[in-house]
Each structure stands twice: as C-alpha cells, then as structure tokens.
Amino acid sequence: PDFVIELRSPSDHLKTIQKKMKEYQENGTRLGWLIDPQTKTVEIYRPNQEVEILENPSTLSGENILPQFTLNLEHIW
Template sequence: MSNRPAISEEAIVLRGPLVTRFSDEEFFQFCQDNRDLRVERTSDHEIIFMSPAGSLSSKHNNEVLFQLTLWNKHTRLGEVRESSAAYVLPDKATLSPDASWFSHATWARVPVSERNKFLPVCPEFVVEVKSPSDRTTTLQAKMEQWLNNGAQLGFLLDCETETAWVYRPGRPAEEIRGYDQELSGEAVLPGFRLDMRPLRAE
C-alpha cells in the first residue's frame, strides 16, 4: 500500500516545485500567514486546503475534546490537542486530526525549540470526525495513514449515520453502528470511555 494519503475530491491542492520545496519551517510559516485556512500537507509535500467544518461537526468535535480532556485532567497521563495542532509524521506528511492525545514520553521526545510548532511525532491516539464535505473513504485512508505512522488507537466518527470505526495496528477496522454506547480507550487510554450519546444525529 502506498503511503501517499488520500485527498478528498472537495479539497484544493497546491502542487509544483514552488510549494513542494517548502522546508518544514517554511510550511509552518505559510500556515501562520494563513491562519484562517485548514491546511495539511501530503508526504509529497503537496499542500491541501480543506473546507471548514460545519456547525454540527464543530459541536461534535468539541464534545469529543471535552470528554478526552476531562479524562486526561484526572489521569494526567499525557497531552490533548485539538484540530489546530499538526504533526510532521515519519512519512513526511503533516496532518491535523480533530482530536489527539500523546503520552508524556512522546512529549519528552519533542525538542523544546519545536514545541510551539508542528510536532515531529505521531500521537498515540487520534480522532477524526466526518464533516459534510468529507468522504468516508478519504477519512478511512487517513486513519490507516495514522496507524502506518505509529498511532496505537484511532476513532473515526460519522455522526450523521451514527457509525464509528475503531482502528488498531495490524487489525482490520472495527465498524460499530449506533451511538447508544461507549468506545473504550483500551490499553492506550486506560479508563477512558467515549460516550457517543451526545454525538447522535440531530
């Protein structure tokens, strides 16, 4: 399987030597100069502009972050980040999940000089919440890319259809239907359970 990430047909992609030659520092500055845009970068250093999330998607993102942050506040096992955080992955892509968590050990590997930039690590846990402009197949490919780069657990949530997929390394994605239940953080996030009832379709 190629490590090239899937790109949504709705996304705008910048290609060509002008942008693919950007260093990590230049790409970071490009994003700082365009803060109103949702931007990611492929492993080939093509720049992807994505549509903003809709109101309900934003609400669902916030609910996931609230539950994850509350768990982390009690356990103090690591760090939580929201969708404006980006990670420079081993395959050279720069991606931003809707929610992510990484351990203190992972944070300790980030040089102090890099901690206010895009982090050169892969989070152990990621969540992607499907927005109206997203294609499920694109997000599924992105989840596989997270695993290929070192993520240990991932949730893909389609709140409109009340479907979830749980991603674990070396195993097929587990599809779960119905949001009258919880998703376990398993050994990666001990004790964490994502209550999906607040994410039900409206």
C-alpha cells in the same frame, strides 16, 4: 500520536478520512476512532488488525492506550 479521533463532518468524503486513518495507523498510531455522526458508526483502527466497525455505540473505550477513558456518544447521535 498513540491515539487519534476523526469526526466526520457533512462536507468530508469518507474515503479521504479512511485513507488518513490508514496513514496514521501505518505511522504508529495505536488506536484510532473515525466517528461518523451521519451513519452513527465508528470505525476503530488498531495495529495489525482489520478495521472494526460499530453501529450506533453509546460509548467508546480508550482500551489500554487511554485506560479509564470513556467517550459518551449519546449526545453526538
């Protein structure tokens, strides 16, 4: 897929989900969000870039993959 979202649950191991996100990226995913409500962080995965980590963001943008899409995170935190 061009875009994926993973929402970490309390029973998920972070390293396992991060590995899955890298696999998505290696297989052509253009934008990935790993949302961790426990730490209020979001890891953003893009091709050929380092993972960007946001702390307590209020929204996320779909960028050029999902133009005009914004995810409001205020209700998740």
